[in-house]
Amino acid sequence: xxxxxxxxxxxxxxxxxxxxxxxxxxxxxxxxxxxxxxxxxxxxxxxxxxxxxxxxxxxxxxxxxxxxxxxxxxxxxxxxxxxxxxxxxxxxxxxxxxxxxxxxxxxxxxxxxxxxxxxxxxxxxxxxxxxxxxxxxxxxxxxxxxxxxxxxxxxxxxxxxxxxxxxxxxxxxxxxxxxxxxxxxxxxxxxxxxxxxxxxxxxxxxxxxxxxxxxxxxxxxxxxxxxxxxxxxxxxxxxxxxxxxxxxxxxxxxxxxxxxxxxxxxxxxxxxxxx
Numbered sequence: 211x212x213x214x215x216x217x218x219x220x221x222x223x224x225x226x227x228x229x230x231x232x233x234x235x236x237x238x239x240x241x242x243x244x245x246x247x248x249x250x251x252x253x254x255x256x257x258x259x260x261x262x263x264x265x266x267x268x269x270x271x272x273x274x275x276x277x278x279x280x281x282x283x284x285x286x287x288x289x290x291x292x293x294x295x296x297x298x299x300x301x302x303x304x305x306x307x308x309x310x311x312x313x314x315x316x317x318x319x320x321x322x323x324x325x326x327x328x329x330x331x332x333x334x335x336x337x338x339x340x341x342x343x344x345x346x347x348x349x350x351x352x353x354x355x356x357x358x359x360x361x362x363x364x365x366x367x368x369x370x371x372x373x374x375x376x377x378x379x380x381x382x383x384x385x386x387x388x389x390x391x392x393x394x395x396x397x398x399x400x401x402x403x404x405x406x407x408x409x410x411x412x413x414x415x416x417x418x419x420x421x422x423x424x425x426x427x428x429x430x431x432x433x434x435x436x437x438x439x440x441x442x443x444x445x446x447x448x449x450x451x452x453x454x455x456x457x458x459x460x461x462x463x464x465x466x467x468x469x470x471x472x473x474x475x476x477x478x479x480x481x482x483x484x485x
Contacts, residue, residue, distance in 0.1 A: 360440070
């Protein structure tokens with residue numbers, strides 16, 4: 211063997227070892243990065259979030275004060291919008307507790323009846339929508355059968371400034387009810403006293419433009435609500451106004467009657483041939 215071949219073999223070996231070392235380092239970095247990413251994914255949502263719990267046993271119907279509650283931390287992934295975080299303490303002070311609590315129980319907004327819960331409601335709103343309360347009475351709220359999470363249409367009855375006739379028209383359709391009085395979605399009605407059920411306002415979810423319409427309509431006359439099925443997305447093609455002439459002529463009533471006949475009011479029961 212030529213003596214000049216030995217240095218070349220030595221240099222080649224060094225290059226091989228160097229390449230192997232670089233590849234091993236890259237593999238190690240990739241493995242470390244993968245492990246770190248996986249660890250971050252596993253740990254995500256487990257960071258502690260301070261929430262409010264009962265500092266002692268509390269009976270239902272008690273008006274809460276600060277001394278009845280204490281702060282504890284639980285993983286953030288377990289904190290739902292209905293759980294009261296520690297920074298919302300002011301929202302629940304002076305609220306009535308509808309359900310009894312044992313020491314250490316988590317405080318939930320659905321357990322409360324009070325007047326300082328608007329902050330919690332605002333956090334439940336989707337971006338771009340607003341909450342607006344409308345005045346209602348027994349008749350306009352369908353004998354107070356409207357409940358949170360119901361879907362309704364909003365109608366307005368007013369005196370037309372031009373014709374001076376009383377006019378009714380559908381203003382908004384398929385609107386979601388957020389609250390009736392102080393009763394919010396998820397509240398157990400069995401624990402709500404009778405006075406709280408006799409609400410005089412209904413809070414609904416609207417766009418900013420719809421808020422303007424509703425506020426103006428309420429200043430013009432009376433607001434009425436009609437209940438609809440939550441899975442019915444259909445809106446009216448004809449939003450014609452109804453006044454005394456509409457009633458007297460009966461023409462529109464005939465048109466609506468014919469349209470109603472095309473759709474069966476009750477589900478049809480299919481019977482077998484031998485039945």
